[in-house]
Amino acid sequence: MIEVHSWATPNGHKVHIMLEECGLPYKVVPVDIGAGDQFQPDFLAISPNNKIPAIIDPDGPDGQPISLFESGAILLYLAGKTGRFLPADTRGKYEVLQWLMFQMGGVGPMLGQAHHFRIYAPQKIDYAIDRYTNEARRLYGVMDKRLANSRYIGGPEYGIADMAIFPWLRSWKNQGIDWNDYPHLKGWFDEIAARPAVQRGVEVLADRRKPITDDKAREVLFGSEQYRRH
Known part of the structure; x- marks a missing residue:
C-alpha cells in the first residue's frame, strides 16, 4: 500500500486525485504544514525540499521500496506504474508532458504568489498584487x-495534466478571476469537478486543514522557519 505524506493543498490534491482515479490502495500520513511537520527528520528523509x-x-x-517527492514526478510515476492517464504514443505523451510542465513551472508558482499577496501577505503591496493577479x-x-480547441488540457483524453491543474483553480476567487x-x-473546470474520483481526492485531509490566521502558522509557512537549516 502506498503511503502518501500530504496535506490538503493543491499539490497534495493532485496526488490524491490520481490515486483515486487509478484505484490504487493508499494510506494518508498527514503532514500539518501549519504546525511545522514538514521540518521533521522523518519527512525530510523522503522530501528534502520540505514540501x-x-x-x-x-x-x-524493481520490487524494492521507492520514495518520491515533487507532485509532478509522483504523477508521472503513478502513470507509469498503472499505465493510465498518460498516452503511450510518443507524440501524445509529450503533448501531455508540456502541459504538466506548464503547471509545475507556471500555474502553481504564479497562482500561489497571487494567492499569497492577495490574501496572506502581512502588508498589502499593490505592485505585487497587480503583478501576480x-x-x-x-x-x-x-x-x-x-x-477552445482541445477537450482536455493535454489533448483528447483526460490525464495527469488535468489532475495537476484543476486543484490550483479551485481558489479562483482569491486569485482575482472572473x-x-x-x-x-x-x-x-465544471466537468473535472463533477468526476467522483476528483471529488473524493479533494476531500482527503480537508477536514484537518485550518485557515492560516495565527502568527505561529504564518511564521512556519512564510517566515524565517522556512530558511533555517534543518
Whole structure:
C-alpha cells in the first residue's frame, strides 16, 4: 500500500486525485504544514525540499521500496506504474508532458504568489498584487485558448495534466478571476469537478486543514522557519 505524506493543498490534491482515479490502495500520513511537520527528520528523509506531497511505494519498479517527492514526478510515476492517464504514443505523451510542465513551472508558482499577496501577505503591496493577479489572468487565458480547441488540457483524453491543474483553480476567487472571462476553461473546470474520483481526492485531509490566521502558522509557512537549516 502506498503511503502518501500530504496535506490538503493543491499539490497534495493532485496526488490524491490520481490515486483515486487509478484505484490504487493508499494510506494518508498527514503532514500539518501549519504546525511545522514538514521540518521533521522523518519527512525530510523522503522530501528534502520540505514540501508536500511525498510518497513511499513499498512495491517500487524493481520490487524494492521507492520514495518520491515533487507532485509532478509522483504523477508521472503513478502513470507509469498503472499505465493510465498518460498516452503511450510518443507524440501524445509529450503533448501531455508540456502541459504538466506548464503547471509545475507556471500555474502553481504564479497562482500561489497571487494567492499569497492577495490574501496572506502581512502588508498589502499593490505592485505585487497587480503583478501576480495579472499573471494569473494571463495563465487562465492561455488555458482558455487551449480548451477552445482541445477537450482536455493535454489533448483528447483526460490525464495527469488535468489532475495537476484543476486543484490550483479551485481558489479562483482569491486569485482575482472572473469566470465569465474564460468560458472554455470554466466548462472544463465544471466537468473535472463533477468526476467522483476528483471529488473524493479533494476531500482527503480537508477536514484537518485550518485557515492560516495565527502568527505561529504564518511564521512556519512564510517566515524565517522556512530558511533555517534543518
